[in-house]
Amino acid sequence: MIQETSRKTGSSTEANSIRVMYLGYYMALGAFMPYINLYYERAGLSGVQIGFLAASILVTTSLTAIPWGAIADRFQLHQRILGAAFVLAPIFIFFLSQVSSYALMIPLVLAYALSTAPIIPLLDGSALEIARLKRITYGELRVGGTMGWIISVWLVGILIQAFDIHWLFYCYIAFMGLTLVYALSRPPRRGSTQIVLWSNLRLLITDSSVVFFLVSIFLVAVGSGAVLNFFSLYLDGIGAGEGLIGLAWALAAVSEIPVMMYAGALMRRIGSAGLLKLAFLVYAARWLLLSFIESPGLAVAVQLLHGLSFAAFLTAGVTYLSERTPEGLSTTAQAVFNVVCFGLASMVGALLGGYLYDSVGMAALLRVLSLVTVAGLILFWLTARPGRTAYATHA
Secondary structure, eight states, X not given: OHHHHHHHHHHHHHHHHHHHHHHHHHHHHHHHTTTHHHHHHHTTOOHHHHHHHHHHHHHHHHXXXXXXXXXXXXXXXHHHHHHHHHHHHHHHHHHHHTOOOHHHHHHHHHHHHHHHTTHHHHHHHHHHHHHHHHTOOHHHHHHHHHHHHHHHHHHHHHHHHHSOXXXXXXXXXXXXXXXXXXXXXXXXXXXXXXXXXXXXXXXXXXXXXXXXHHHHHHHHHHHHHHHHHHHHHHHHHTTOOHHHHHHHHHHHHHHHXXXXXXXXXXXXXXXXXXXXXXXXXXXXXXXXXXXXXXXXHHHHHHGGGHIIIIIHHHXXXXXXXXXXXXXXXXXXXXXHHHHIIIIIHHHHHHHHHHHHHHHTOHHHHHHHHHHHHHHHXXXXXXXXXXXXXXXXXXX
8 A cells, every 4th residue: 555655656746747847848948939030030140041040950850859769768868868958958059149140050059959859759758658657648747838838938028028039048048947957856767678679669660550640640740830830921911910920829829728638538538549530630620711711810719729730639649659659669759759740741841831832822822731631631540550558579
């Protein structure tokens, strides 16, 4: 009985810790991502230079997230790598805040991207492990990140307006510092890694259902990546002011919270595959609706579908892949998921979106993205298979 109580207390402490780390890290991202391009512009960079710096982050994280995850899984270095990332990233951001030369920004941005590449896969891998121990869902832990983003985007915007653009750097460093304290206070991750890493990784990436899943989510994430880059331009084009644009992004994040919290109940009814299909369908409907809307108010209202699209996609996607992941490869598998969705697909979405936005306009772009999303839905619907509870490991 004492051991049972101790185990429950320990898992509760870990759950609260991972929630705080999600909160802190996404507060840091909320301070940085929405405002860094504005800083670059005020530093005198051209659009091409700003685009190159943004692409550099995506390329670097895509190339390094999986190796980072593999190293963490193989040598049980999860906590050390996470702690190092929380230390190094704000250091590089501090130096970035001190330079105005494009030539000096490039290596600092690359170093920042390299240091942050393992953070989300490590947090997601830990969250999935804790969720299994506590018999809760990934979304109930990840919702801390959504709340952190909402708070930070609003707060940092006020500080920048009241003072100056450099407050994005001050806030990022402060939020990462607070998150580091929680990362270092966590007990070492339990478990053994006596597995043949590459053998089991091969089992994962040669599983046909996993391969089709990755292709499906790639198609859907191309659409979300394109809209991420051009949604504010779309709103501006139909007459929305800056305040309404900010409200649209905030409402989208707020709509994630109930979906994150109740995704587990939905998956108990329809499974992770069922929730993914729903997310794909809502994404397609969302892009199609926006393509016909010319009223800023209606466009903001459609943003409320973000929860049933993005939040459902994220929670169900992470869970679906976890159900098919060999023992000891949780961080590596989540690195694969993040590289496909938020690395490769985001790059393709930005490039495709830019080309179509210039050549055929926003309405046509959104309709193309709706069709691409439907293609991902059909592929996943035809190829989804029940997950295995465990993979064989080899001595």
